Amino acid sequence: KNEITFKKEGELTLFRSKDSVIQTLDIEIADNDYERETGLMYRHSMQEKQGMLFVFKESKPRYFYMKNTNIPLDLIYLDDNYKIVSFQKNAKPNDETTLPSHANAKYVLEINAGLADQWTLKVGDSISY
Structure with missing residues (x-):
């Protein structure tokens, strides 16, 4: 399968509370069913300052998994006010275990594993894009 290359579709800023x-x-923004279902599958790397933002129509509990995803990731769940509500850190490549948000989420940001801790992201921090 051909490597899928990163396609910059916007900039996102993370803010302390x-x-x-x-x-x-x-x-990259995943805002339709196909993009949300595919996500970062079949990719082999992502730069430190790159990520994928999943945008859903409504805020509700979210369940992600790492099927066909080759990069370890931190998943950041955000509510409809763009505030972080929860994390799933260090999600393992190709692991089909469910990664629940444990809270209502309208947005999910995927970044390379370890960065949420490196950047000391916390519940209540926010994004804009």
């Missing part, structure tokens, strides 16, 4: 910028990322 007190409005200081944590990090700015280039993002």
Whole structure:
């Protein structure tokens, strides 16, 4: 299978709850069924300051898994106010175990595993894109 290359579709900024910028990322946006189902499958790497933002129509509990995903990831679940509600850190490549949000989420940001801790992201931090 051909490598799927990253396609920058926007920029996303992570903010501390007190409005200081944590990090700015280039993002791909998954906002239709096909893109949300495919996500980062079949890719073999992603740059540190790249990520994929999943955009859903409504806020509800989300369940992700790592089927056909070759990159270890941190999953960041966000509510309809763009605030972090929960994490699933260090999701293992190709693991089909369910990774629940444990909260209502409208957005899910996937970044390379370890970055959520490296950037000390916390529940209540937010994004804009």
